[in-house]
Amino acid sequence: MSYQFVHMELYSRKGRDGRSVDFVLAEAARRPDACLHVQNPVPPAVVFGVDVDEVRHLHDERAATAKATLATGKQRAIRQDQNTLLTVVASHPAAMDSVASNPALADEVKEWEARTVAWLRDQYGVALVSVIRHVDESYPHLHAFVLPEAPDLRAGALHPGQEAKRRVVSAGAANGEDGKTLNRRADVAYREAMRDWQDSYWQAVGLPCGLTRLGPGRRRLTRDEWQAERTQVRAVRHAQDRAALIEAEADSLASQAKADAAIAHAERTEADRIRAAAVEQAAIAKRLHDAAEMRLRKARAALSRASDEGKRILGAAHREADRLRAFGGRLRALWDGLRRSAMEDRLRASVARDLARERTRADEAGRRVAEEARRRREAESRAEDAVASARAVGRERDAARRQLSALLPDLRSEKQLTLGRTRP
Incomplete structure (x- = not known):
């Protein structure tokens, strides 16, 4: 594959289908009982922020003091099934064995990693508390952990799709619209917001790194069409690199001229x-x-x-x-x-x-x-x-x-x- 992959999930302390905040943090830290799918687990490397244990400490500390405000105005402790942690997973399409043997490809992965962290910081600001790197699976990938700053620790507010859907539902049905129609319209808003989120990542990371927005299967592209699109993306990246080089040279010459x-x-x-x-x-x-x-x-x-x-x-x-x-x-x-x-x-x-x-x-x-x-x-x-x-x-x-x-x-x-x- 040579297309981008970035995905987000929400987790609560109670969890769903066995995947709780505790479990996802244990898996990220490569605790033996939580990473059975990894043949030879390797401890993660911290790319930004704090390590996984500190993420757990920050989350538990905030969850213990977070309060939810009821309709009556009273406050109570937040529910165990409330989403309190947002994670983002981003993966690079280069195989790990190729990265290890190809210095040029390793440099491309480093650029992708740096651009991904910069995009995450731009998206979430101070709520981004940690980014770690895993190199013990087929492809190099990053896990980002986002903790909301709000007193109620509502992680769903950081999810663009869920927030878009909530706003549509909160606004209520339009004239002549029943509940099913309202829900379908909310789902459309959800998908549109997530497309915008994916587009934002592609503009900041995928395109400069020579990755296509989507793979050929989802769009039923022929091999020739897919190869043409890959060639176009590589040409755009080459043009960007050349423009950046010329920009740097122009700045250098301008500085020298000054x-x-x-x-x-x-x-x-x-x-x-x-x-x-x-x-x-x-x-x-x-x-x-x-x-x-x-x-x-x-x-x-x-x-x-x-x-x-x-x-x-x-x-x-x-x-x-x-x-x-x-x-x-x-x-x-x-x-x-x-x-x-x-x-x-x-x-x-x-x-x-x-x-x-x-x-x-x-x-x-x-x-x-x-x-x-x-x-x-x-x-x-x-x-x-x-x-x-x-x-x-x-x-x-x-x-x-x-x-x-x-x-x-x-x-x-x-x-x-x-x-x-x-x-x-």
Whole structure:
């Protein structure tokens, strides 16, 4: 088989046909006297929630304190034959020996199990207290145990078919409707609700796992029709997997594009900051250069004044030398001339050093401005490439989604089918 199997049952403490809450929990726990149909019993594995013994403890604790409200408004303990536990059994069509020898098939079973647990949690919320796995029978299967939260512990309220039937009966007969007609209409509501429940499981679990909604026997399909339907389901699953892969790649590329854009923005911001700093440094360098030029002009003026003063002093010295006409006077005049010449050389060297330093600062500021402009252009180019890649992946994802929509079967046709393996 390659079609889905999911089934629900209600149990009371008193039980029916020997199947009570105690018995079904003992069978799930693989108690020897309750699992005679299993050749080599293996303890179950807890997939979600608590183990079977804790389920029993929770159930008995709630049942001992649950109260039913009578029509008179009085409360009493709930009846022993009231359904207090709902169970759901889901089975995968892969044989256990095939699962053990085929890693790819084992991965498919793990996916089916994870999707089934997620669907159960979505269906029952906090009322789902446990999901266990059995691997000691022909096919891998799960048992889910659901305990109602209501004070009266009425598990039937969690059964979609029974609730649909109860609502029809509670509303009463329509005009000209007798009791039998009302009951038939309630049964129709029961079957319709259970079909919706089965459809919900197929949409969430069966279809993504490549399982058909019903087997070929219940619909009298030919082998070719059955094979065509299986092929279609596999194609839909392949399209879903491909769409999910493209979606993941698109998300990854989009995240990378965002990261690249953030990096580019940070680089542009840093480039702007460095450029602003370079501009400021260039302005400072210009101010220093202007100050150096001013100092140079002042130095030149000072040199000019010193030269004039030297000439004056030299003229005076010559005159004094002529006047004294003595060797000592001429020697002193020569010494003063030498001192003036050395002072002028030191002043020229100081001004030249200041000018060279300021020119170096101005050249360095210009180089940094050019380098940051180049880095900004590269960052903007990377951001544009990332955006283009994200758009291309988005177009491929949209194409995959359109392919998926074209392959999805019309589930509404299933509304005319009878419920597989679920009885009113």
